[in-house]
Amino acid sequence: MIKLLRYDGDGFCLYAKRLERGRFVWPGAREGVVHLTPAQLAMLLEGIDWRSPQRTWQPQRVG
Template sequence: MIGPGSAVRVYLACGSIDMRKGIDGLAALVQADLRQKPTSGAVFAFRGKRGDRIKLLFWDGQGFCLFYKVLDKGRFPWPSAADGTARLTSAQLSMLWEGIDWRRPSWSAPPIRTA
């Protein structure tokens, strides 16, 4: 995915939004609900009510980029609306984009090789 890089700040708008919103509507939500500047260079993530759709809004310095993904099966893991806003790392954003539960990843040690 062409994207913002590894040191970017990521904000999740907890709860769900109307997925018909475009760049202008999402930028307005960033200002009003998340109390952030849409052109700050951070990534802002939004999920639809059904949970199978996600939109990422990102300012690249020249204009807005809007990434949209619909899962064929399953739902994107998401905090409840009561949580307000969540911060993610770029690694957690990558997991989210792949549909992996970024809140409880299963980490395992690499297998030990015997000679």
């Protein structure tokens, strides 16, 4: 389970997410702080390994 605390300028929001399978790939912390880009955060919350993302589905045809 991952919990995310976000300040939006008016107050704090708490988000929680649990994966049904697998685990979250968490980046290393420097001096107790983790810095994530918006893309890394999105992949982290979807359970995607952001270090080497793999496309799992490709359309077979267009149109």
